[in-house]
Amino acid sequence: MTDARQSPAAADVADDLRRALELVEDATIVADASSLILAASENPGGTELHTVRVLESIASRLGGRTARTTVAPDRPNLSIRFGPDATAQRPAVLMLGHSDVVPAGEGWTANPFNPRVADGWLTGRGATDMKGGIAAALQAMGAVHQVLPELPLELLVTVDEEDLATGIQAHIAEPPGHYLACIVAEPTDLAVVIACRGAANLLVEVTGRAAHAGRPEDGASAITTAARIASWIADDHDRMRAGAGGLLGSATWSVGRIEGGHGTSIVPDRCTLLVDRRLMPDETGEQALAQLETGIAGLPGIPGCTAQARLQMEMPGFETEPTHPLVRTAVGALTAEGAEAPVEAWTAACEGGFIARHHGCPTIILGPGDITAQAHQPDERVRIADLATAARAYTRMLIQLHSTSSTTGSTS
Known part of the structure; x- marks a missing residue:
């Protein structure tokens, strides 16, 4: 019997939700995730092709259609679409993931690519x-498609997210698409992440002049110059953090690696620094590079030394208003599944910023697993109950976002 307080349209949406949720199978999620773990795709050191093939098989079973875009040999991005192609009048909800994983490393209690289920957890890289x-x-997506085949849905799975982001770079080289919203399925421990700083990887190469350490004045120490640069970076980091505010705080600097010199008795003629710069949503990697170059130019120089900085990789940030319908829909979907649904910012970076910037669509991150406590570690694992909760919350969101859009004409 329909609740008298519900409109016919609301009753229809409730019925669609009920039918779609009945199709979500916890055991199938675990089986599919296990198949993907078996298809090892370590980056760097491997390719994502085996994982892409497994994804194509799963998509075919669920009624999706797939398209590869080659980024490098044996490294294709994969688009999985359900329902009709998106149009300006009927945009799609986009979900985003990546097919690569970090190298397994040492310290596992069993084969990292042999998935194991025990005590309510799925373990594997x-x-x-x-x-x-x-x-x-x-x-x-498969459940929603079976109930509402007229809804355009898309899952984009990129390669090389864990290293140089060449997969998402290839995607944004294409014309923008038509999307209502983007949901990044990265692990947030089922929190709704509405803001994410970007990241820029910068390389500084310092060139000096070698000499015998007995007469260091005959040379020009690249390490001394690099140390001055590192000191400026630390001071500028403190300056930015002192002005931190809002959900994301501030941009940050971090020198992740410094390498140079030949031996104790040689004045070093070279030194390199690898620098991490976390970006605010309105910043670009080129702006961070210019900031670093200005800082280097203002340092007291050492005659005979030069320093060149360049941008190796950029991952933009994003921020979605906490009152946005996408955020409200996500919180409501999780709450309906008994999850707490905190609304947070993320300290990590992800490819959602590329999507938000390129396609101009509201973006959040929401997924099962804990990025800090479980990812990139030996015996990486995810709680099976959280996989199920995420799938059911996604199901609710996909239907409700389209329902809201058809009623209001937009999710903005």
């Missing part, structure tokens, strides 16, 4: 970051 989230997203 990629269980949390992010093959579990992808499996949950596909299960939700």
Whole structure:
């Protein structure tokens, strides 16, 4: 019996939700995530092709159609679409993931690419970051498609997210698409992440002049110059943090690696610094590079030394208003599944910023697993109950976002 307080349209949406949720199968999510873990895709050191093939098989079973875009040999981005192609009049909800995982490394208690289920957990490299989230997203999209085949849905799975982001760079080289919203299925421990700083990787190469350490004045120490640069970076980091405010705080600097010299008795003629710069949503990597170059130019120089900085990689940030319908829909979907649904910012970076900037669509991050406590570690694991909750929340969101759009004409 329909609740008298519900409009016919609301009753229809409630019925669609009920039918779609009945199709979400926890055991299938675990099986699909396990198949993806078995298809090892370590980056660097491997390719994502085997994982892409597994994804194509899962998509075919669920009624999706797939398209590869080659980024490098055996490294294709994969688009999985359900329903009609998106148009300006009927845009799609986009879900985003990546097919690569970080190298397994040492310290595992068993084979990292042999998925194990025990005590309510799925263990294996990629269980949390992010093959579990992808499996949950596909299960939700397949369920919604079976009930509402007229809804345009898309899952974009990129390569090389864990290293140089060449997959997403290839994607944004294409014309913008038509999207209502983007949900990044990265592990947030089922929090709704509405703001994410970007990241820029910068390389500084210092060139000096070698000499015998017995007469260091005959040379020009590249390490001394690099140390001055590192000191400026630390001071500028403190300056930015002192002005921190809002959900994201401030931009940050961090010198991740410094390498140079030949031996104790030689004045070093070279030194390199690898620098991490976290970006605010309105910043670009080129702006961070210019800031660093200005800082270097203002330092007291050492005759005979030069320093060149360049941008190696940029991942933009994003921020979505906490009152945005996308955020409200996500919180409501999680709450309906009994999850706490905190609304947070993220200290990590992800590819959602590329999507928000390129396609101009509101973006959030929401997925099963804990990026800090479980990802990129030996015995990486994800709670199976969280995979199920994520899949059911995605199901609710996909239907409700389209329902809201058809009623209001937009999610903005």
